Amino acid sequence: MEIADMFSTTTIPFSGITLEQVVLAVIIAVIGLIAVKVIASAFTEMLGRTSRLSALIIELLVRFFSILLYVILVLIVLATLGFDVSSVVLGLSAVIGLILGFGLQDTVTNLASGVWVAAFRPLDKGEYVEVNGISGTVTSVGILATELLKPDNTYITIPNSQVWGSAVINSTRMDTRRLEVKVGVAYDSDLTLAIRVATDLMKNDERVLPSPEPVVVVTELADSSVNLSLRAWTKTADLWGAQWDLNREIVNAFADAGIAIPFPQMDVHLDGTH
Incomplete structure (x- = not known):
């Protein structure tokens, strides 16, 4: 009982956070990370089994879903440590809005382009394509960039805005x-x-x-x-x-x-x- 009282009363200097909160937050974080991976895996399997979406769209949806789960997990951990989550959310929203307004227009463009690339599929995983004079096999179409592997094993990352805004020469789409x-x-x-x-x-x-x-x-x-x-x-x-x-x-x-x-x-x- 004395140990329990010690955990509940002992605080980290200059923070007001108790050891009990820290231990609980660590436990929640570990369990949450495992849960996110399990849920993301189940979500991927569900999309692949019950929908006719392409592999690129499934991958894009899973990445968005995983990021959302990680954000929720971070907020839960912060709430466990005693932070006012509502104020954190408002603060993050303000900061994100400020950043988007001044410096992340390209990021938003790449994000939107990634959605269009995944939806209309000018290229797909495993296909050999040429984009902006760069040729290679498509290994991934991510949220912000498309990744190619050249025949000499050089790895190329191309922003999605350049993929969607350029002519894509697909050498392996046809039989x-x-x-x-x-x-x-x-x-x-x-x-x-x-x-x-x-x-x-x-x-x-x-x-x-x-x-x-x-x-x-x-x-x-x-x-x-x-x-x-x-x-x-x-x-x-x-x-x-x-x-x-x-x-x-x-x-x-x-x-x-x-x-x-x-x-x-x-x-x-x-x-x-x-």
């Missing part, structure tokens, strides 16, 4: 993609033969889809060569491998067929009259 391999042949080459060799090369690649059919088109009569473009459709996952292989194999195929791939060249004619 199929068209590859293009460009090559030039000499002007004295058999153009019909070159087109047939290039077409057969694409058709013999198992990754090239039969429909739409692969085609070879003449794209330019350049200074040193007749430029061809090999165009074929593949599954999106096969695109880069097929394109890299065709770039390599077209060189050997043309060499075997006696078709020259010329170097850039310039003919200089000298006038002997001067």
